[in-house]
Amino acid sequence: MSFNIGLSGIRAAASDLNITGNNIANAGTVGFKLSRAEFSDVYAASVLGSGSNAQGSGVLMGDVSQMFTQGNINFTENSLDLAVNGNGFFVTSNNGALSYTRAGYFGTDRQGNIVNNFGERLQGFGVNGVTGQINQGIQTDLRVDTRSADPQQSTVIDSTLNLNSTNVRPAIWQQAYDGAYAGSIAGAVDPAAPTAAEVAAAQTAGLNAGRATFDPTNSATYNSSTSVNIYDSLGNPHVMTKYFVKNDANRWDMFVLVDGRDVQTGTLASDPAFDPTSTTRFDLQFNEAGDLTTPQPYTLSGWAPLDSTGQPTGAASPVNNLAINLRGTTQYASSFAVTSVVQDGFTTGELAGLEIDDTGLLVARYTNGQTRTQGQVVLATFANAQGLTPQGKTSWTQSFASGEPVVGAPTSGTLGTIQSGALESSNVDLSEQLINLIVAQRNYQANAKTIQTEDAVTQTIINLR
Known part of the structure; x- marks a missing residue:
């Protein structure tokens, strides 16, 4: 014995x-x-x-x-190296056969699928092609889409700025105003005692004469200006410039040019045929507290996108209902300043990099500054993880003892978080x-x-x- x-x-x-x-x-x-x-x-x-x-x-x-x-988390320089911090396993598929692993060595194959070093495809939730939202609960192979990002035409330009209340009318503007006003009064029935209607007509004549002096190529004809890039439907960039001219107490004119051209006629500001009286202009009215009271936004219509030679770019034309929103703009006794400017258009972009956040969202970054969600990594947990069957290659498969997998997005329920650019060491x-x-x-x-x-x-x- x-x-x-x-x-x-x-x-x-x-x-x-x-x-x-x-x-x-x-x-x-x-x-x-x-x-x-x-x-x-x-x-x-x-x-x-x-x-x-x-x-x-x-x-x-x-x-x-x-x-x-839990094993230690060690950081790497590969954004597709992934580590689970907490509960859960990555789900991989080998022609439909699912396995579960904590080894986060991932890269892409020639088709863009995210795979581990044994060619097994990482599983996750896909993206709805119409809404761009994650298809929760629909498990699929995660794939990196390397196609260029589509351009988006500008539809709204939001600007917040301050116009200097201490500014006065430009001298050339004032001279034209005074000359036209005096000439109009001189034509009154009784120049020494003009009627209210005659005074109003003289003021209008003066305003029109002052506005006719506007010249984008001469900074002496306006008080301030600011520019922003906008985009047509093909992603071609254009420069929209707004010129501000003070014409009275708490009142300003805002002239708008695109690529240095009259929006309506396409005439360059440097062209002798440029006519400031036909240039797109908006009125700005402020109250005594310096707040803009003119209803917002302004609407720019009739813009035909042109290239540098003055030819159509091939983009949608004309562009109507382009909103210029100056809500929040003020007129205080301080220097002209642009505090914020945002527009919603962008050009086409190439894939510049990938990021995966702690919830597993796969986000692509493009050269045009835009981002797009391309999927979400999922994790799986089991009622009895010790019941999983080891398969080698640092992976396990489901067994009767382990129970069914509970699959979900990282950080949901008891699932842990994803650490991108890192690997979990052996415990x-x-x-x-x-x-x-x-x-x-x-x-x-x-x-x-x-x-x-x-x-x-x-x-x-x-x-x-």
């Missing part, structure tokens, strides 16, 4: 050495989870029991438990494993000694005469 007991001890110690050696061998394996040998004693028993003074019959391997504790503690190695070696030697002693006793009995 002692031979069998010693033999069972040797087998158990050998298994312990194998498991510990495997842990040590994979101490540097990304996503590896260590295993632990669990032993139980053995007693001879019958249907009626083993008795109160039963002697043990050795040891057997009870189980090999997998320890799914093996080398110091602990080396000590286990020594203990297993001692156990092996001790059980071998049991067999050696039993052999000596048996030999003594055989030698009896």
Whole structure:
């Protein structure tokens, strides 16, 4: 009997050495989870029991438990290297056969699919092609779309600025106004006592004369200006410039040119045929507190996008209902300043990079400054993770003991977060494993000694005469 007991001890110690050696061998394996040998004693028993003074019959391997504790997160320079911080496994597919892993070595294949280093495709939620929203619950192969981003025509320009209330009318404007006003009054029935209607007509004549002096190429004809890039339907950039001219207390004119051209006629400001009286103009009225009271937004219509030679770009033309919103603009006694400017158009863009946030959203960055969500990485958890079946390649498959996978977006429920540009190290503690190695070696030697002693006793009995 002692031979069998010693033999069972040797087998158990050998298994312990194998498991510990495997842990040590994979101490540097990304996503590896260590295993632990669990032993139980053995007693001879019958249907009626083993008795109160039963002697043990050795040891057997009870189980090999997998320890799914968190490994250290190490950062890399690859945005598609992924680590799970918390609960959950990445889901990968090999022609429909699903496996689960914590090893986040991912890249792309020639078709743009996100794959691990064994060619298995990373699973996630796709994107609705119409709404751009994540299709929650619909699991698919994640893929990086390398196509160029479509351009978007500008439809709204939001600007917030301050016009200097201490500014006065430009001198050339004032001269033209005074001349026209005086001439109009001189034509009154009684120039010394013009009627209210005649004064109003003279003021209108003066305003028109002052506005006729506007010249975008001469900064002396306006008080301030600011520009912003806008885009046509083909993504061609154009420069919209707004010129501000003070014409009275709390009142301003805003002239608008695109690419230095009259919006309505397409005439360049430097062309002798340029007519400031036909240039698109908007009135700005402020109250005594310096707030803009003119209803917003203004609407620019009739713009025909032209290239640098004055030819149509081929984009949608004319562009109507282009909103210019100056809500929040003020007129205070401080220098002219643009505090914010936002417009919603952009040109086409090439893929510049990928980012994956802690919720698993796969976001593509483009050279035009835009971003687009291309999918979302999913994670899976199990009621009994220790019941998963190891498949090698640092992956596991579902088993009856593990239960069904619960798949969802990272950070939802009990699922952990995704760390992009990082990998999870093995959770093996080398110091602990080396000590286990020594203990297993001692156990092996001790059980071998049991067999050696039993052999000596048996030999003594055989030698009896």
